[in-house]
Amino acid sequence: MSALSKSPWIVHYNASSCNGCDIEVLAVLTPLYDVERFGVINTGNPKHADILLVTGGVNAQCRKPLETIYNQMPHPKVVVAVGICATSGGIFRECYNILGGADVAIPVDVYVPGCAARPESIIDGVVQGLAVLEEKRKKFRKQKEAYKLTYEYLTGKTDAE
Ligand code: SF4
Numbered sequence: 001m002s003a004l005s006k007s008p009w010i011v012h013y014n015a016s017s018c019n020g021c022d023i024e025v026l027a028v029l030t031p032l033y034d035v036e037r038f039g040v041i042n043t044g045n046p047k048h049a050d051i052l053l054v055t056g057g058v059n060a061q062c063r064k065p066l067e068t069i070y071n072q073m074p075h076p077k078v079v080v081a082v083g084i085c086a087t088s089g090g091i092f093r094e095c096y097n098i099l100g101g102a103d104v105a106i107p108v109d110v111y112v113p114g115c116a117a118r119p120e121s122i123i124d125g126v127v128q129g130l131a132v133l134e135e136k137r138k139k140f141r142k143q144k145e146a147y148k149l150t151y152e153y154l155t156g157k158t159d160a161e
Contacts, residue, residue, distance in 0.1 A: 007038075007039030007040065007041065008039065008040055008050040008051055008126075008129075008130055008133060009040070009041045009042070009043045009048055009049045009050055009051070010040055010041070010042055010043070010049060010050070010051040010052070010053055010126070011042075011043055011044065011045070011046050011048075011049035011051075011052055011053070011069065011073070012025055012042065012052075012053045012054075012055070013052065013053070013054050013055070013065070013066055013069055014055050014056055015054055015055065015056035015057060015058050015059070015062045015066055015085075015086065015102065016056040016057050016058070016059050016062055016085075016092070016097075016098070017055040017056030017083070017085060017086075018056070018085075020083070020115070020116035021055035021056065021082050021083035021085070021086070021114075021115075021116045021117050022055050023116070024082075024083075024116050024117055024118065024119050024122060025053060025055065025082060025122060027119045028119045028122050028123055028126075029042055032119075033119045033120075033123060035123055035126065038126075038127070038130075040126060046069045046070075046072040046073045047072055047073070047074065049073050049077070050073070050074075050076075050077055050078065050133055051077070051078045051079075051080060051126065051129050051130075051133065052069065052070060052073060052077065052078070052079045052080070052106075053080050053082050053122075053126075054066065054079065054080070054081050054082065054086045054102040054106075054108075055082045055083055055085070055086050056083070056085045056086055057085040057086065057088075057089040057090060057092050057093065057098045057099070057100065057101060058089075058098070058099050058100060058101065058102060058104050058105050059097045059098055059099060060097065060099065063099065063104070063105045066102065066105045066106060067105050067106060070105075070106040075136075075140060076133060076136035076137050076139070076140045077133075077136075078109045078110070078129040078130075078132050078133045078136070079102065079106055079107060079108045079109050079110075080108075080109065080110045080111075080112060080122075080125045080126060080128075080129045081101055081102045081103070081108045081110070081111050081112065082112045082117045082122055082125065083112065083113075083114055083115060083116055083117040084113055084114065084115045084117075085101070085115070086101055086102045086112075087101045087102075087111045087112070087113060088100065088101045089101055090115060091115070109129060109132045110125045110128045110129045110132065111125075112124070112125035
């Protein structure tokens with residue numbers, strides 16, 4: 001389990017954002033806001049990420065890629081919807097091609113309001129996401145322990161992973 005107690009890494013996906021929220025996400029990573037001081041690192045690889053930041057509403061084209069990125073991330077993981085578009089579809093929600101916010105495709109843990117979401121709000125959302133991630137990690141550890149004990153009980157072996 002020590003592999004899971006590392007600093008949280010994030011992966012960012014622009015669903016159909018106008019780029020306003022994406023610029024604010026980038027601002028969070030610059031030295032001005034410097035989210036790396038919390039140990040948060042931006043990675044391009046979902047397989048290395050703990051937190052998925054989604055910007056923009058979800059349409060038919062981006063739904064599948066968003067689901068794929070989510071499914072490629074290891075458990076436990078957290079999703080933060082950044083901006084009102086990722087939260088609900090926002091000002092584009094009545095458009096013919098918009099299905100809604102990120103939660104039409106994947107489970108969302110934290111919703112960050114704003115148009116565009118301010119860097120302070122995004123950092124706040126990530127910090128809330130860290131608390132959710134910690135809770136999920138605890139639950140994951142308990143499930144793994146329960147699985148191990150069941151395996152040992154049923155098989156008499158002690159090599160469950
Ligand atoms: S919330 Fe506003 S800034 Fe962000 S993607 Fe939507 S329209 Fe653009």
